Amino acid sequence: MSGVLFQSVELSYGRHQIYHDLSFSLEDGQIGAIYGPSRTGKSSVLLLASGHLLPTKGDVRIDGQKPDKKRVGLGPITDLSPLFDTLTVEEHLLFQARLHHVRKAKDRVQELLREYQLEDVRKYRVKDVPHLEQFRTGLATALVHRPPLVLIDEPERGLTNDEWEIAYEDLRKLSDGGSTVLLTTVLQQVADRCDLVAALPNGEVWRP
Numbered sequence: 426m427s428g429v430l431f432q433s434v435e436l437s438y439g440r441h442q443i444y445h446d447l448s449f450s451l452e453d454g455q456i457g458a459i460y461g462p463s464r465t466g467k468s469s470v471l472l473l474a475s476g477h478l479l480p481t482k483g484d485v486r487i488d489g490q491k492p493d494k495k496r497v498g499l500g501p502i503t504d505l506s507p508l509f510d511t512l513t514v515e516e517h518l519l520f521q522a523r524l525h526h527v528r529k530a531k532d533r534v535q536e537l538l539r540e541y542q543l544e545d546v547r548k549y550r551v552k553d554v555p556h557l558e559q560f561r562t563g564l565a566t567a568l569v570h571r572p573p574l575v576l577i578d579e580p581e582r583g584l585t586n587d588e589w590e591i592a593y594e595d596l597r598k599l600s601d602g603g604s605t606v607l608l609t610t611v612l613q614q615v616a617d618r619c620d621l622v623a624a625l626p627n628g629e630v631w632r633p
């Protein structure tokens with residue numbers, strides 16, 4: 426279970442109010458989109474959901490509980506969980522697995538490399554693999570400790586339309602398996618394919 430609930434959330438950085446009344450609820454196994462132009466606070470919503478940031482007012486609940494960094498997969502979020510260019514794809518996954526004290530880390534990493542068709546590029550540095558494989562490395566990294574909630578910043582970034590279709594299928598497969606996915610996007614066509622959209626800066630919410 427990993428439903429996401431934002432209740433009358435206000436977020437300010439100092440005197441700079443980013444939003445004052447953001448409310449939405451995302452059920453288990455759904456994909457939610459935080460949609461809006463640049464600098465409207467989309468990434469901050471992910472940080473609120475992961476517990477890295479506290480709301481100025483209002484409440485954020487994940488599965489009825491306060492957000493817990495250990496129960497979310499971050500993959501990748503600018504500045505918080507970047508892909509490290511100098512690590513290979515495999516090292517990247519192993520690093521995250523060790524960070525999360527995953528048991529049988531090497532087996533788990535091999536499982537993910539297989540699942541996301543990364544075996545051929547596992548020895549390549551992340552910066553040297555194509556964008557789709559970079560996306561999949563980020564996703565696999567987020568999943569290494571089997572979190573019920575996965576947070577992703579602009580998954581479509583850098584992908585061609587065809588690559589985005591494949592990436593979208595990866596996310597849908599994940600949600601069909603019961604994981605909840607919360608992503609950000611600047612593109613309406615990406616938001617439209619999610620189960621719930623919360624638009625910033627006005628906080629309008631709809632279910633496409």
Ligand SMILES: Nc1ncnc2c1ncn2[C@@H]1O[C@H](COP(=O)(O)OP(=O)(O)OP(=O)(O)O)[C@@H](O)[C@H]1O
Pocket residue numbers: 438443462463464465466467468469470609
């Ligand atoms: N730690 C911080 N301290 C002060 N201001 C911040 C901080 N983090 C973000 N901001 C400001 O809050 C606003 C929203 O930032 P955020 O990164 O959440 O938006 P975003 O919609 O994800 O932007 P982008 O699409 O450009 O990544 C921006 O104006 C940003 O400069």
